Amino acid sequence: MTTESESTTKQGTIGSIVRSVSLSPRHYVGLLAALGLVAAPSYLDTLTLLNMMSALYFVMFVISWDFVSGYTDQVSFGHTFFFAIGGYTSVLLNLEMGISPAIGIVVAILLTSLSGLLYALPALRIEGHTLALFTLMPPLILSQLFIMYSDVFGGSRGLPSPELLLRMGDFATTALWNYYLAVGALFVIFAVSYVITRSDTGRIFKAIREDKTAVAASGLNPAKFKIFAMMFSAGLAGLAGAMFAHSPVGSATPGQLLELTIIIDILLAAILGGVGTIIGPTVGGFLFWWARQISSNLEWTIPVLEIPFSRIDLVVFYLVTLGILLYIPRGIFPVVMDLGRSFWRRLTNRVRGDAAS
Known part of the structure; x- marks a missing residue:
């Protein structure tokens, strides 16, 4: 029979487990966002659903970049190399x-994971601006190889359309199921990246970013963790790039996988969201993508200048982005989280005060 003390111990253990997995307000917001992505086809037309699919793959690219550049001191300007590979x-x-x-x-x-290893080994020898320039070279070299061997790689026009990952009866159904496949891939990439960066390995990544000498002094090998981060990040980028190329919205072309503007957009999205958080770049990726889409399709003539906004949308968009980078350097997500925590504390304290009175 179970004694009273054993019963009390079990209840305490169960209570501690429940408290350890209790969800905070941001977790509820994340769950609602995930449900929104799953339910999106119910209230979006096929064209908008295709745009959402493009946003999903863009966010996957952003997460893969943040995994290595946000958590270690390896700032990569050449992640498009892995997308293209x-x-x-x-x-x-x-x-x-x-x-x-x-x-x-x-x-x-x-x-791509092997490419990440070959990328990381020489990068261990250099740092700072030299490292940033080094990471930029492989995609530039690859783009020239695509032009030199255009009979194999299709040159600037890229390769013909390949077989889709999923093909159903009509185009709308095909788009729907490929959308859900992209949602599933995003969930997996996000979950695995989030778990690793919140584990002991993630804490070591952050310690390397802050002071790799101190990490080495503690008996750990920073090089081993930096190589793992680059290989894993490259594998994520390769997964996203390959799935994108076999989706209804993607293709194997330099314009979609390799151009310099792609990595610039990825960096901006990650920085706007909050580098080194996984969640922040995910939010920043969606915000950045849809802000670009909305601004480019805005039908409005600017008074006085009499210029259609669509002619200068990129100028305005990047000026606004520049302002955010100047005045919110931490990124949007960390600031919103601080405001949310402050509001929650005030609300909790008020409720407790009312209950006490």
Whole structure:
């Protein structure tokens, strides 16, 4: 029979477990956002759903960049290298050898992870501005190789459309199921990245970012963790790039996977959201993508100047972005979180005060 003391101990243990997994307000907001993504097809037309699918893949790119550049001292300006390796590998295997996209994507992940290793090893020797410039070179070299061997890689026009990951009866149904596939991929990439960065490994990443000498002095090898971060990040980028190339909104072209403007947008989205948080760049990626879409499609003529806003939308957009970077350097998400915590504390204290009175 269970004694009273044993029963009390079990209740205390259960209570501690419940408290340890209790959700904060931001978790509820995250769950609502996830449910919103799942329910989106119910209230979006096919064209908007395709735009949302593009946003999902953009956010995957942002998360893969933040995993390595936000948590270690390896600021990468060349992540498009991994997007392109992933996308072109899978598409070439499909077009030239008839290999299914699913197998091609697995091969792409392995190849981009290996590319991450080859990327990380020489990068360990350098740091600062030299490292930033070094990371920029591989995608530039790759773009020239695509032009030199245009008979293989299609040059600036890219490769023909490959087989889709999912193809259903009509285009609307195909778009719907490919959208849900992208949502699932985003959930997996986000969850795995979030768990790792909140683990002991993630804490070591942050310690390396702050003071790698102190990490080495504690008996840990910073190089080992930096290599892991780069390889894992490259694998995520390869997964996203390969899936994107086999989606209704993507293709294996330099304009969608390799151009310098892509990494600039990714950096801006991550910084706006809050680098080194995973959640922040995820939020920043969606905000950045849809702000770009809305500003580019805004039909409005500027008074006095009599100029359609669509002609200068990028100028205005980047000026606003510049202002946010100047006045909110931490990013939008950390500031919103601080305001939310402050509001929650005030609300909790008020409720407790009312209850006490």
